[in-house]
Amino acid sequence: MKKYVYAIAGVIVLAQFIRPSKIAEPLDNAVDLIAVTKPSAEIADVLRTSCYDCHSGQPRYPWYASITPVNWWINQHIKEGREHFDATTWGTVENWSRDHQAKEGVEMMDQKEMPLKSYLWQHADAKLSDSQYQQLSDWFQGLRDGSWDVEKARRKAAGELN
Numbered sequence: 001m002k003k004y005v006y007a008i009a010g011v012i013v014l015a016q017f018i019r020p021s022k023i024a025e026p027l028d029n030a031v032d033l034i035a036v037t038k039p040s041a042e043i044a045d046v047l048r049t050s051c052y053d054c055h056s057g058q059p060r061y062p063w064y065a066s067i068t069p070v071n072w073w074i075n076q077h078i079k080e081g082r083e084h085f086d087a088t089t090w091g092t093v094e095n096w097s098r099d100h101q102a103k104e105g106v107e108m109m110d111q112k113e114m115p116l117k118s119y120l121w122q123h124a125d126a127k128l129s130d131s132q133y134q135q136l137s138d139w140f141q142g143l144r145d146g147s148w149d150v151e152k153a154r155r156k157a158a159g160e161l162n
């Protein structure tokens with residue numbers, strides 16, 4: 001039994017030498033979501049505190065993010081999160097992509113699906129009140145220009161969507 005405990009401990013120690021690099025991209029005020037859309041200070045705060053850790057290139061890593069395999073798990077969240085909604089490339093993508101992200105933002109806020117539950121266990125300050133969910137939902141709605149609906153219709157007509 002002791003043998004196994006040592007073996008597992010050994011694997012954990014060795015695994016510490018395999019660390020993915022942390023994501024730390026420069027903040028570009030010409031294209032960053034908050035810089036471009038200039039929301040109220042309160043909304044900007046909520047976005048930074050509750051969303052940017054998974055939806056931007058400037059996540060704040062907690063100390064335990066240095067531990068393998070937690071670091072892989074966190075980086076995976078950021079990678080997946082940014083594939084759907086990315087504050088850092090906001091000003092570089094097509095209008096329809098921004099419109100689509102804003103539409104999903106409204107849905108996520110209305111359903112209170114974000115921030116992820118697993119994240120809130122560790123980040124009490126990132127919890128949103130009902131009124132903050134409503135404010136964020138309204139704000140995302142205000143970013144919409146309907147161009148995603150047009151793009152979606154085009155894709156449907158072209159048979160690219162069913």
Ligand code: HEC
Nearest residue numbers: 050051053054077080081084085104105108114115116119
């Ligand atoms: C702990 C990481 C994490 C945090 C914090 C977080 N998200 Fe996400 N978010 C994800 C991941 C992972 C996905 C993609 C998978 C999924 O939809 O669950 C995602 C998906 C999304 C999507 C796309 C949904 C879709 O179906 O296309 C939106 C919009 C979004 N998040 C908005 C937000 C907003 C707004 C906040 C802050 C209030 C936030 N997220 C906070 C991890 C996070």
